[in-house]
Amino acid sequence: MATYKTLNGVDFSSLHYRIEGKGDAIVLLHGFPLDNTIWDDAITALSKQYKVIAPDLPGSGKSTNEDADLTVEKMAKAISEILKNESTERAVIVGHSMGGYVALAFHDIYPEISAGIAMVHSLATADSDEKKEQRRKAIDLINKGGKEPFVKQMIPNLFPKVNNKVPPEVIIWLTAVALETSADNLVAFYNAMIMRPDRTSNLYNSNVPYCWMIGRDDQIMSYNSILQHSTLTNVNFVYVYDECGHMSMIEYTDTFVRDLEDFVRYCFNRVE
Numbered sequence: 001m002a003t004y005k006t007l008n009g010v011d012f013s014s015l016h017y018r019i020e021g022k023g024d025a026i027v028l029l030h031g032f033p034l035d036n037t038i039w040d041d042a043i044t045a046l047s048k049q050y051k052v053i054a055p056d057l058p059g060s061g062k063s064t065n066e067d068a069d070l071t072v073e074k075m076a077k078a079i080s081e082i083l084k085n086e087s088t089e090r091a092v093i094v095g096h097s098m099g100g101y102v103a104l105a106f107h108d109i110y111p112e113i114s115a116g117i118a119m120v121h122s123l124a125t126a127d128s129d130e131k132k133e134q135r136r137k138a139i140d141l142i143n144k145g146g147k148e149p150f151v152k153q154m155i156p157n158l159f160p161k162v163n164n165k166v167p168p169e170v171i172i173w174l175t176a177v178a179l180e181t182s183a184d185n186l187v188a189f190y191n192a193m194i195m196r197p198d199r200t201s202n203l204y205n206s207n208v209p210y211c212w213m214i215g216r217d218d219q220i221m222s223y224n225s226i227l228q229h230s231t232l233t234n235v236n237f238v239y240v241y242d243e244c245g246h247m248s249m250i251e252y253t254d255t256f257v258r259d260l261e262d263f264v265r266y267c268f269n270r271v272e
């Protein structure tokens, strides 16, 4: 049976997370505008060997956020509070998309904690001017009451345009999850992403291993741009999934879990 906890206080009024299993720790950070349930099937498998911690980022799922000036660094700080609460001093940090931006910020602030970083359909670059402009238009739409059309338009794009093997129920489920996020928090996340710094230079000479999981048909983050990142770090695990969009943990759960386990095993057993 799944175990959930809520941490109150600190800088966030309420932080909700799922925790399963025992052993070396893996932290799973979801993307925008989702919550920890995207990892449900992966957690069932990973928790047989590992302690898995999957938070709802502040403002997502059952975690609250009243801070309009949310940043990826503040989200990283929230994750550190959860790890402190779980007496977890070392973990592989896995970030999906926006969760990857938080993972990089986390590693910047708490380098001693990360045993490895897995970037799942995510990038280290900052938003381009064009991307910032797109986000500002979306913020405008959401602020004018357009949360529902915004969410209904974005969720199907998480999957490939052609050869999408994901059943319609998954779109319905993820749309419902996204609609649970308040308009204010959707805007806060977009502003946090607009403001996040470029962390590409952190990849050079980093002594922490990186894993890059890439969907060849990802409509949100181009295959080529992520692949280029994977040449920058010293130790790389690169997994490219064919006929996969932005959601490998759902589209190809078994393969995703097997690949992540390979990476995590390496991170905890390597001689530094």
Ligand code: MLT
Pocket: 030, 031, 032, 033, 096, 097, 098, 099, 193, 220
């Ligand atoms: C996500 O999946 O977390 C977002 O699409 C990331 C982004 O918009 O940059």
